Amino acid sequence: MYLNPVARYLKPSLDAVIFSPSTFLVSSHPLLYPFLVPHLPNTMSFSVKHFIKPPPLDFEPNRPAAVLRELTACSDAQKAAVADLQAQFSLSKEAGETLVDSIVSEMKQGLERDDVSMRMLPTFVTGALCASLCALLLRIRGCPGHALVGYHNANSNKQCREFFNVSGIPTGNEQGTYLALEVAGTEIRVAQLKLMGNHGQFSIHEFQYRIPDELIAGDNFSVMIDYITDCVDDFLRRVGSQDLFVYSMGVSFGFAIQQAGLRQGIILDLPQEYSYPDAIGKDVIQLLHDSIEKKGLAVKATALANGTDMERIQKVLTTLSSSSQFNSHTMYAVCTLLAQAYQAPTTTMAVLHGMGTNCAYVERLSNITKFKSDTPSSSDETIIINTEWGNFDNERSRLPLTWFDRRCDRESVNPHYQLFEKMMSAKYLGELTRLVLLYLVDSGLLFGADSSHTFNMSYTLDTTYMYVCEADDSPDLEQVRLVLETMMKIQDTTLADRQIVKKVCEIISMRSAVLVATAMASVLRLIVTDGVGIGPEGITVATSGDLLELYPGFYDRVCDTMKMLVGDLAPKITLVVVKSCRLVGSAIIAMMAEKACEDVVGL
The missing domain is CATH 3.30.420.40 (ATPase, nucleotide binding domain)
Incomplete structure (x- = not known):
């Protein structure tokens, strides 16, 4: 029909x-x-609900986080259990700096060879479009109007390189x-x-x-x-x-x-x-x-x-x-970069952090030593790299994994894969929170040691419920009650129960923000020390994703952690949230493709 x-x-x-x-x-x-x-x-109201999956709860987005300072209604045993959980999910400054070193090391390895978790994939786009995209990125460095680009030949099984001269570089005009x-x-x-x-x-x-x-x-x-x-x-x-x-x-x-x-x-x-x-x-x-x-x-x-x-x-x-x-997060990160690069020529990095997580950034082609043949000699020639940072440390040797992370990984559809993403993306935060709360139930410290059929089912605690819990500033935490009793079917919750749930949401989301900020600081360090560097006008980092855009207090936590890790570089870094990045980026790609057809013969 x-x-x-x-x-x-x-x-x-x-x-x-x-x-x-x-x-x-x-x-x-x-x-x-x-x-x-x-x-x-x-005259139409601009509702962000059109940009996330339809939530089962009618929550108000962009509310500030109402941090719970004390567990006033909880027993000493409950407070001790929550304190222990907070210690497990916390990351000290020293641990963060060590993690930055590990991520930077794996990124460099990914540029050298393919057998590492962080693939560091050049975003090869066929033919002249790649030339046009790279020309835009070369413009960020103030380079002449030409680009040396690579792409994967669909008719062979080997990496190939082609070179194009492109005029009329995008200027934002x-x-x-x-x-x-x-x-x-x-x-x-x-x-x-x-x-x-x-x-x-x-x-x-x-x-x-x-x-x-x-x-x-x-x-x-x-x-x-x-x-x-x-x-x-x-x-x-x-x-x-x-x-x-x-x-x-x-x-x-x-x-x-x-x-x-x-x-x-x-x-x-x-x-x-x-x-x-x-x-x-x-x-x-x-x-x-x-x-x-x-x-x-x-x-x-x-x-x-x-x-x-x-x-x-x-x-x-x-x-x-x-x-x-x-994967979708690969192209969305690239689209985020392109959408912002049209407006800000200092954009050399883009981060997607929502249901998935990924980062794309501008890298020197000469640093990609896994392409030993036809490597350009000029250090000014650049390409967009997709880091695939969600795969960092699939070997489980450097990430600060908790027992709950390991269980979430084991019970996922892709165990031992994308571990870093499972620790910090919206797809898994609700499930991690549910596993922690079930542990407290089994310990006799939550919900009177009783649960519900709904709450016992995997992935029933949606991450959007955490939005509601963290933003709840009512004395009796009535919105947390709504989540637990109406959505999770847990009856007759106490104020102590609701305080614990709210605090656990805060602990899990805080770690997510710290981890994504740590990953961002790692990419920035690589850009500064070995990559295209930061010009006198600074660097713009384009960001998108529900967690950064909608989750109460999440963006603020990312910024605080970034400032701590990047130190004196902080004043030179501008974080920008990009609206409708996938559609804007796709349209800009269409513009570049059209331009490439006009400027380059043979596309």
């Missing part, structure tokens, strides 16, 4: 919000993010209108990005659609592609389009895709929500192109900026070899 988008599947999430470089600068107040831009030029399409899970997001020039000003229209239940399974995948095209058509009708104008569109699908070219992506696997046997092996970009052409839309998909979960890719790789695959 062919369905057109209708209002009940549509969620408007942003309407013509204009961003300037100053919009993205985060002040000393940890909660003055772009979410709170004053005087929006529209480009103008044009571009589209971005993202399909993630059962949600579709379409955005129109207008580059206004004027040192990086742009405006964005964005709408979010939901794929109806009727279309998540079938025997003709083209039907769902047609629905996606209808969403693009509906979007263009709502925001308006120009006659005789063809929009370039950057596309991102949350599928396991073998990306053999800038405009080619073979579907290897679909998310678990979908059941379309005929989709496997098809070129999703060609399907989209055919659907757009059939619909008669003035749109062309110029770039696929794609990725999916590494766990799924690993399974696929047991039977299929891929020429170029990245």
Whole structure:
């Protein structure tokens, strides 16, 4: 059955919000993010709930953390148990500096060889697009308008290098209108990005659609592609389009895709929500192109900026070899960097920290010694590196793992993999908290030594519940009560129970903030000591992700830890929260792809 988008599947999430470089600068107040831009030029309220998964609780985002100073209602035994947990999950300054040394050491090893946990993957993007992207990054260093770039040849099993001269380097003054399409899970997001020039000003229209239940399974995948095209058509009708104008569109699908070219992506696997046997092996970009052409839309998909979960890719790789695959956090980190680099030329690093965690940064090509042949001699030639820092210390020899971390890892779908990510990403924080609380229940110190069927089930304590608990400043912790009694089905909790739960949430989230700040400090040290360095105007670190943007007090804790670890470098570092980074980054990639087609023959 062919369905057109209708209002009940549509969620408007942003309407013509204009961003300037100053919009993205985060002040000393940890909660003055772009979410709170004053005087929006529209009448629609800007709700961050459209940028996270629909929460089961109606919580107010960006509330400050209400730190619980004392466990006033708890017994001495309960206080002692919580103090012991706090000691287990704490990281001293000395331990943090030691961890920085370990991360930097593994990063250097990852640049030298492939058999390390932190892969340090060059973000090879096919052909001239890579040249254009690298040219933008070279501009950050004030270099001439050319770039030496590498990419993975889809038609061979070896790393290849090609060299391009590119003129017309992006300066932040480009103008044009571009589209971005993202399909993630059962949600579709379409955005129109207008580059206004004027040192990086742009405006964005964005709408979010939901794929109806009727279309998540079938025997003709083209039907769902047609629905996606209808969403693009509906979007263009709502925001308006120009006659005789063809929009370039950057596309991102949350599928396991073998990306053999800038405009080619073979579907290897679909998310678990979908059941379309005929989709496997098809070129999703060609399907989209055919659907757009059939619909008669003035749109062309110029770039696929794609990725999916590494766990799924690993399974696929047991039977299929891929020429170029990245996980979703890989491309999201790169998109975050590009989205901010358009506005701030000092951007040389980007961090994603939400459901997953990753970092992309600008590295000298000459430092990537695992490519022994064709290594450029000039130290000014650079490329974006995806660190894959979530994999740090999969050997479990240097991370400050607790018993709870080890259990969470053992019971996960990918044991002994992405240990660092499991210690600090939103996907696992709720589960870690649940395991700690169950330990206290079994010790007879919480909930009267009784639990509930819901609470005993894995991953039922969503990380968003922790948001609510940490922000609760009521005397009796009524919002914590709501989480425990309504969501977790634990009856008749005491104030002591609620204080312990709130404190444990604080302990777990604090460690997450400290660990991500430690990882950021490690990358910054590598940049300063062995990499592109920090110029007189300093360095901008682009950040994105629900934890940094929404979790009460999280950003502040990251900043405090960063200041402690980087010392005198702190005044030269600007942390910026990037809005809609995936869509903005995808649209900028579309712009660069279009420009590369104009400037480089043979793409």
